[in-house]
Amino acid sequence: MDPWPDERRSCSGCTACCTVLAVDELRKPMRWACDHLACNGCRIYQARPKGCRDFDCLWLRGEIPDDESHRPDRLGVVFDCFRDTATNSIRFVAFEVWTGAFNEPAAAALLSNLATGREMQLACRDGSWRTVGPGNRDTP
Secondary structure, eight states: OOOSOOTTOOOTTOOHHHHHSOBGGGTBOTTSOOTTEETTEETTGGGOOHHHHTOOOHHHHTOSOSOGGGSHHHHSEEEEEEEOTTTOOEEEEEEESSTTGGGSHHHHHHHHHHTTSSOEEEEOTTSOEEEESTTOOOOO
C-alpha cells in the first residue's frame, strides 16, 4: 500500500473522517462530529493534532477505485487500513458516515468488490461491527 496521497485527489471539503473517527488528543469520541469542524472544513487544519495528521484515507491515497462518487463524503463510507499491533496483521476497516450508507447500492457494490480478496471490518453508524470477506457469510 502506498502511504502517500494520490496527487490527483484532495480532501476538497470532504470532512467525513472528522465525523466518524476518534481523536484522542481532542477527546473526540468515535462517531461524533469534531468541535473544530466548520461549514468549509477544519478550522485547525494547519495545526491539527497527530491523530488527524496520521489518518491515512484510502480514497485519498488512491486505493479506492478512481471515481469521485467513491469519495467518502459522497459514498458515505471512510476506508482505513493499518497494522494491528496485537497481531501484526493488516486490518481493513470501513466506517459508515451516515446510517444506512453500507446498504446503498454504490457502497454495497464497492464493499463486496473490496471484500472478495480480504477480510474487512465494517464499523456501523449505530456502533455495531461486522466482518465481511472470504470465509464470512455476512454481506455488506
